[in-house]
Amino acid sequence: MPPQGQNLPADDVVVFCDYSHSRNNFVGVKAAPGVAYDTRTGITTAMSSSFSGCRDQNNIDTTAAWTLDNTKAGKIATIQICRWFLQFYTEGQKYRFLPDIGVKGFFAKSLSELSAKIGKRVEMDAALLFDHTMLHEMTHAIGTNPTNDVGGPTKAYGWANCLALSPWGPNAITLGG
16 A cells, blocks of 8 residues: 555555554544544545444444445545454464454354354355455445445355346356256
8 A cells, every 4th residue: 555645546445454544533634423534545434333343342243344435436445354354264263262252253153153054155155255255345346336235235145145146046057058
């Protein structure tokens, strides 16, 4: 990323892994209530449920990441990965006790295991969740035609949901003969 103060390209994306770049007040800029100021990009952001659920470690919101497509405003797109999500997938094997993984990680693990058991997720989803999440968020950052979550966040992830949304139906793999 260019040094602070330099223009960032509007046709690119920057990924943040923590909230050290986000302030309610910054060098004479006082953001309105419910709005945060990004010190790296110069963009103000509404503190939506995704924003606060990702930032605040002491709640059970399972937002893993969120994206702002700012290209229409001539600004760089941003992806925010939630700290708990990074910790869960990079250090998950080291955790032994609830205080180590935190409430969010505990519930996320339980929810993903439960989803797998009731057929909502397949093994590929579990093994590639981080990769799929990043790809999903990057599609929201496409400047010329950003995507929306079809059917809301519960339908926006998972191979089974992907096949269900296919215009050829859930057995599209057999199309080739």
